[in-house]
Amino acid sequence: MQRESAERAARVGIVGAGQLARMTLQSAIALGVDVHLLATSPDESAARVCANVSLGAPASYEALAALAEACDAVTFDHELVDVGVLRRLEQAGRCIRPSAETMAVAQNKGLQRARFAALGLPVPAFQPVGTARDLVDFGEREGWPVVAKAQRGGYDGRGVWVLADAATARDLAARAIPAGVELLAEAWVPVDRELAVLIARRPGGDAVTYPLVETVQIEGICRELLAPAPVSGAIEAEARRIGLRIADGIGATGILAVELFLAKGRLLINELAARPHNSGHFSIEGCVTSQFENHLRAVLDWPLGSTALRAPSVATVNLIPGPNGWDPLRHLPEALGVEGVSVHLYQKGFRPGRKLGHVTALGDDPAETRARARRAAELLAGPLPPESHQPSAISHQRGAADA
Amino acid sequence: MQRESAERAARVGIVGAGQLARMTLQSAIALGVDVHLLATSPDESAARVCANVSLGAPASYEALAALAEACDAVTFDHELVDVGVLRRLEQAGRCIRPSAETMAVAQNKGLQRARFAALGLPVPAFQPVGTARDLVDFGEREGWPVVAKAQRGGYDGRGVWVLADAATARDLAARAIPAGVELLAEAWVPVDRELAVLIARRPGGDAVTYPLVETVQIEGICRELLAPAPVSGAIEAEARRIGLRIADGIGATGILAVELFLAKGRLLINELAARPHNSGHFSIEGCVTSQFENHLRAVLDWPLGSTALRAPSVATVNLIPGPNGWDPLRHLPEALGVEGVSVHLYQKGFRPGRKLGHVTALGDDPAETRARARRAAELLAGPLPPESHQPSAISHQRGAADA
Numbered sequence: 001m002q003r004e005s006a007e008r009a010a011r012v013g014i015v016g017a018g019q020l021a022r023m024t025l026q027s028a029i030a031l032g033v034d035v036h037l038l039a040t041s042p043d044e045s046a047a048r049v050c051a052n053v054s055l056g057a058p059a060s061y062e063a064l065a066a067l068a069e070a071c072d073a074v075t076f077d078h079e080l081v082d083v084g085v086l087r088r089l090e091q092a093g094r095c096i097r098p099s100a101e102t103m104a105v106a107q108n109k110g111l112q113r114a115r116f117a118a119l120g121l122p123v124p125a126f127q128p129v130g131t132a133r134d135l136v137d138f139g140e141r142e143g144w145p146v147v148a149k150a151q152r153g154g155y156d157g158r159g160v161w162v163l164a165d166a167a168t169a170r171d172l173a174a175r176a177i178p179a180g181v182e183l184l185a186e187a188w189v190p191v192d193r194e195l196a197v198l199i200a201r202r203p204g205g206d207a208v209t210y211p212l213v214e215t216v217q218i219e220g221i222c223r224e225l226l227a228p229a230p231v232s233g234a235i236e237a238e239a240r241r242i243g244l245r246i247a248d249g250i251g252a253t254g255i256l257a258v259e260l261f262l263a264k265g266r267l268l269i270n271e272l273a274a275r276p277h278n279s280g281h282f283s284i285e286g287c288v289t290s291q292f293e294n295h296l297r298a299v300l301d302w303p304l305g306s307t308a309l310r311a312p313s314v315a316t317v318n319l320i321p322g323p324n325g326w327d328p329l330r331h332l333p334e335a336l337g338v339e340g341v342s343v344h345l346y347q348k349g350f351r352p353g354r355k356l357g358h359v360t361a362l363g364d365d366p367a368e369t370r371a372r373a374r375r376a377a378e379l380l381a382g383p384l385p386p387e388s389h390q391p392s393a394i395s396h397q398r399g400a401a402d403a
Numbered sequence: 404m405q406r407e408s409a410e411r412a413a414r415v416g417i418v419g420a421g422q423l424a425r426m427t428l429q430s431a432i433a434l435g436v437d438v439h440l441l442a443t444s445p446d447e448s449a450a451r452v453c454a455n456v457s458l459g460a461p462a463s464y465e466a467l468a469a470l471a472e473a474c475d476a477v478t479f480d481h482e483l484v485d486v487g488v489l490r491r492l493e494q495a496g497r498c499i500r501p502s503a504e505t506m507a508v509a510q511n512k513g514l515q516r517a518r519f520a521a522l523g524l525p526v527p528a529f530q531p532v533g534t535a536r537d538l539v540d541f542g543e544r545e546g547w548p549v550v551a552k553a554q555r556g557g558y559d560g561r562g563v564w565v566l567a568d569a570a571t572a573r574d575l576a577a578r579a580i581p582a583g584v585e586l587l588a589e590a591w592v593p594v595d596r597e598l599a600v601l602i603a604r605r606p607g608g609d610a611v612t613y614p615l616v617e618t619v620q621i622e623g624i625c626r627e628l629l630a631p632a633p634v635s636g637a638i639e640a641e642a643r644r645i646g647l648r649i650a651d652g653i654g655a656t657g658i659l660a661v662e663l664f665l666a667k668g669r670l671l672i673n674e675l676a677a678r679p680h681n682s683g684h685f686s687i688e689g690c691v692t693s694q695f696e697n698h699l700r701a702v703l704d705w706p707l708g709s710t711a712l713r714a715p716s717v718a719t720v721n722l723i724p725g726p727n728g729w730d731p732l733r734h735l736p737e738a739l740g741v742e743g744v745s746v747h748l749y750q751k752g753f754r755p756g757r758k759l760g761h762v763t764a765l766g767d768d769p770a771e772t773r774a775r776a777r778r779a780a781e782l783l784a785g786p787l788p789p790e791s792h793q794p795s796a797i798s799h800q801r802g803a804a805d806a
Contacts, residue, residue, distance in 0.1 A: 007732035009750060026429050029452050032732065032748030032760070049432050049454050288743050288765075303740040310713055310765070329410035329435065337706040340691050345435030347412060357435070362691075362713070 009034045010300050013067035014046070015058050016077025019346035019355075020276045020292075021046035023284065024077075027293040033300070038067050045346045046077070061085045068094035075254055075299045076275050079107045080153075097203065097253040097299045098274045105250045106274035110151040110184045116269050119249045121242055123269050124261075125187035132173035136166045138185040147189075148172055151182040160220050162188065193262040194270070195229050196279035197243040200294035200304050201252050208294065209240040210287065210307045215259065215279050218385055221355075225282045225316040226370060227309065231262065238267055246272060255280065255295040278318070278355070283307070285342050285360050286314035311362035315370040317377035317384070319357040321350065325382030328357050335359070335379040341372060343380070356381065412437045413703050416470035417449070418461050419480025422749035422758075423679045423695075424449035426687065427480075430696040436703070441470050448749045449480070464488045471497035478657055478702045479678050482510045483556075500606070500656040500702045501677045508653045509677035513554040513587045519672050522652045524645055526672050527664075528590035535576035539569045541588040550592075551575055554585040563623055565591065596665040597673070598632050599682035600646040603697035603707050604655045611697065612643040613690065613710045618662065618682050621788055624758075628685045628719040629773060630712065634665065641670055649675060658683065658698040681721070681758070686710070688745050688763050689717035714765035718773040720780035720787070722760040724753070728785030731760050738762070738782040744775060746783070759784065 010033045014021045017039035025046055028035045038054050039047035047053045056063030059082040068074045073095040086100035098106070105111050113126045125142050128151065129135045139146040146169060150159030159181075163169045176183060194215045201207040212231065216224035229236065243258045246269070250256075257277030259270040280291035289297075289305025297304055319328050327350035328335075335343060345357040359376045363369030370387070378384055413436045417424045420442035428449055431438045441457050442450035450456045459466030462485040471477045476498040489503035501509070508514050516529045528545050531554065532538045542549040549572065553562030562584075566572045579586060597618045604610040615634065619627035632639065646661045649672070653659075660680030662673040683694035692700075692708025700707055722731050730753035731738075731746075738746060748760040762779045766772030773790070781787055 007730045007753070009732060022432060025452075026432050029425060029429050030745070030747050031735075032750045034451075047454075048437075049428075051450075051452050051454055051456075053454075288745075297739060300736075302736040305739065306742045308743075327410040329412060332434075333703075333705040336700060336708065339709050340711075342433070342691075344433050347435045350410070 011036060011071040012296060012299060013038065013071035013074040014077055015064065015067065015074065015081055017041075017044035017046035017050070017053070018077045019045045019348070019357075021077040022049060022346060023281075023290075023344070024276060024292045024295060025050055027290060027296055031293065031296060033296055036067060036070055038063055043349075045348050048347050058082075059085060061088060064089055065092070065094070068096070071095075073097050073299045075295070076103070078275070079103060079273070081107075083107065098256075099251060099253065102250050102252050102274050106272060108151050109149050109271055110182065112271055113184065113186075115250060116246065119245055121245060121269055122267060124189050127185050129173075129183045129185045131177070132170045135163075135169045135173050135183065135185055139163065139166060139169055142185075142187040145188045147186040148176075149184045149186065150176070151184050158220075189261050189263045189268060191261045191263050192265075193229070193231070195231070195239060195260040195262055195267075196225075196277070197239040197258050197260065198277065198280045198283070198291055199243045199247040199252065199256045199258070200254065200291070200298045200307075201247045201256060202298050202304065203253050203301050205248065206304060207244055207247055208304045208307050209243055210280060210283060210291065211309055212236045212239045213279055213282060221318075221320065222278050223318055223320065223385070224370070224373075225279060225314075226366065227282045227286055227314040227316075230366070235262065235265075235267065242267065242269065250274070254298045255291050278358075281344070281358050282314045282316040282360055284344070285362060286310055286316075311364070311369075313363050313366040313369040314360065315363075315366070315373040316358050316360045317370075317373045318355055319345075319359065319377055319381040320355050321352050321381040322383065323352050325352055326350075328380040331379050335376045338372060338376040338379065341376040343376065414439060414474040415699060415702060416441065416474035416477040417480055418467065418470070418477065418484055420444075420447035420449035420453070420456070421480045422448045422751070422760075424480040425452060425749060426684075426693075426747070427679060427695045427698060428453055430693060430699055434696065434699060436699055439470060439473055441466055446752075448751050451750050461485075462488060464491060467492055468495070468497070471499070474498075476500050476702045478698070479506070481678070482506060482676070484510075486510065501659075502654060502656065505653050505655050505677050509675060511554050512552050512674055513585065515674055516587065516589075518653060519649065522648055524648060524672055525670060527592050530588050532576075532586045532588045534580070535573045538566075538572045538576050538586065538588055542566065542569060542572055545588075545590040548591045550589040551579075552587045552589065553579070554587050561623075592664050592666045592671060594664045594666050595668075596632070596634070598634070598642060598663040598665055598670070599628075599680070600642045600661050600663065601680065601683045601686070601694055602646045602650040602655065602659045602661070603657065603694070603701045603710075604650045604659060605701050605707065606656050606704050608651065609707060610647055610650055611707045611710050612646055613683060613686060613694065614712055615639045615642045616682055616685060624721075624723065625681050626721055626723065626788070627773070627776075628682060628717075629769065630685045630689055630717040630719075633769070638665065638668075638670065645670065645672065653677070657701045658694050681761075684747070684761050685717045685719040685763055687747070688765060689713055689719075714767070714772075716766050716769040716772040717763065718766075718769070718776040719761050719763045720773075720776045721758055722748075722762065722780055722784040723758050724755050724784040725786060726755050728755055729753075731783040734782050738779045741775060741779040741782065744779040746779065 036052040198210040212229040213227040214229040257273045261268040361373040439455040601613040615632040617629040617632040660676045664671045764776040
């Protein structure tokens with residue numbers, strides 16, 4: 001005789017309600033996992049489509065405690081959380097994945113660099129700098145230009161400055177340091193390609209790596225993903241090895257995205273994100289198991305799914321309208337007429353320069369696949385910059401100043 | 404200078420909140436389409452995961468009018484609606500897709516048969532029967548056994564009876580006709596395989612067909628989908644042609660699923676559904692554009708997406724626990740350990756015989772792909788009936804009597 005069921009669905013709380021939470025929700029629906037969101041506004045990308053939304057600040061102990069109380073595990077859409085709050089929740093026995101410790105590293109580029117170096121992994125020369133003097137000394141020692149980064153809070157090219165000489169360095173220091181920005185100085189690297197490798201890791205250490213992807217960046221913002229990255233098998237294997245070392249080294253749980261430079265045939269680690277990441281969006285259609293599903297599996301300590309590619313070539317193009325671009329909703333039907341392209345819109349309000357969605361194409365030939373995705377993206381958001389495997393190293397490290 | 408956006412997301416109302424609405428919702432999230440559900444309970448499969456749910460009866464004019472008022476188009480999770488209500492909404496200028504006229508056909512197997520025959524399409528011999536006399540006469544003329552069906556309300560083998568002889572026929576008629584069941588008599592067909600073809604059709608007539616799929620049925624309930632169906636190219640082409648003829652003939656909008664028998668090398672039409680259908684679940688991972696996305700595109704009169712298969716072989720196994728089965732939640736982690744299988748749980752309460760989810764595998768070899776999907780399904784819901792390409796013709800046409 002069958003037993004009456006006493007099973008209940010797994011429950012995952014997500015802090016933040018951007019597009020990463022939105023796409024995680026799609027995977028949760030398939031797996032029968034209940035998602036509770038902590039959003040700051042009901043209009044946020046994921047809050048618009050989720051049945052269980054609480055409003056509250058991501059740094060609020062009370063808000064996170066209520067979320068953790070209702071859920072089997074709490075995870076994150078972004079890093080803008082208070083690590084002290086996360087530690088208190090862990091001390092209260094709550095399941096925070098990734099952990100407060102991992103989130104502390106993910107929040108801070110200075111800590112990241114120190115960890116990578118301690119693990120013996122390849123990074124550009126770097127140094128946290130507290131004064132204009134330190135910054136100028138670094139440049140004199142390592143050579144100009146120098147890349148200066150805000151240790152916290154930067155993303156999509158924000159909080160990154162390329163300093164041509166000592167005068168520029170002093171100018172930045174004079175503006176940033178009194179404003180409380182903790183700076184990190186890095187040697188400028190002549191980058192041939194930017195790459196990313198994603199790892200999904202369970203609490204006990206089981207992990208899978210995704211195929212290495214090229215991230216085409218313009219002014220520090222990822223515009224396109226090309227998978228598999230057009231590099232040698234040895235580079236791909238090395239990237240996966242680096243990713244796994246970092247995931248183990250910082251005790252990551254869930255998706256860890258590691259951004260890499262390929263410079264003169266050598267990999268250097270740029271930075272990481274301890275959550276699903278824009279560089280993994282190709283995996284939704286492109287891999288057997290998407291980054292979002294594997295993030296949920298890892299956070300719930302379930303077996304991880306295959307990351308194998310579903311096609312020889314996968315291309316993803318972000319929808320970031322330029323100054324002459326438009327809202328992707330305006331020409332959506334025309335874009336859907338481009339055969340073999342999957343469209344993802346995030347339902348974020350239109351603003352030039354804002355990432356409003358992405359499109360993905362699968363195919364046999366990398367050039368044809370990329371061209372197809374670009375065609376749909378141009379219909380959706382307006383003209384794209386010319387196709388290139390990589391813009392100049394200077395341009396891709398220059399952030400949108402102070403934005 | 405860029406225009407400020409005045410675009411708004413498309414809005415689709417769905418009558419019913421079962422798993423079909425749930426999976427449609429996943430596609431709507433990707434396309435940035437707002438979905439409003441009309442559910443009968445907040446615990447229904449789709450209502451559990453949708454941000455916009457109204458409670459109301461699917462046959463209520465007021466409930467549907469409010470839904471239609473809020474949406475660009477109204478579509479359906481099931482056929483259990485009042486066609487008179489739909490006609491009134493159409494007369495009031497509301498956008499009902501598929502139309503009241505199409506829904507009338509979808510609701511009624513007698514009307515379906517009459518339409519198929521009028522279109523010159525191949526169907527088993529049939530006759531609506533109003534008396535025991537009519538039913539027995541049909542059997543005497545066409546030969547026993549006869550298949551009797553309730554013209555309305557039957558699904559998953561319910562409302563289907565195989566009548567061995569005149570005595571059984573009189574017995575059924577004596578029970579069913581006074582209870583108000585309108586009966587349809589059909590010649591019994593020695594079925595070699597059951598197949599299904601899905602069409603997505605826009606209001607103006609543009610249409611695409613999905614790859615023909617074999618539907619492995621037991622006691623009238625679809626258990627497995629095997630795509631592409633192991634039949635000749637000529638049969639596949641004929642099935643697609645039949646599907647398109649029917650879609651045009653009944654003016655379908657959205658997905659139309661046509662179930663077919665292959666009997667002695669010849670296709671015969673069984674019945675249809677004018678909505679996303681269980682026989683199309685393989686398309687979520689298996690096709691470039693899923694039936695759910697193409698349903699939304701069609702309902703919104705947007706260009707339809709490619710239906711090409713993503714792999715040489717796709718197998719879907721429904722999760723229907725038998726008397727010794729269990730809730731798929733119980734062993735979900737183990738099932739996720741079967742590599743290369745996508746799990747879909749509908750979050751419906753456990754009950755033996757209830758369709759609680761499905762799993763899909765893609766692969767190169769049909770037998771290996773099917774075995775992989777079956778392995779995951781057995782972990783999730785318990786022992787499956789032995790693998791067969793098709794159970795006996797009698798068994799698959801026999802419904803769960805009167806259930």
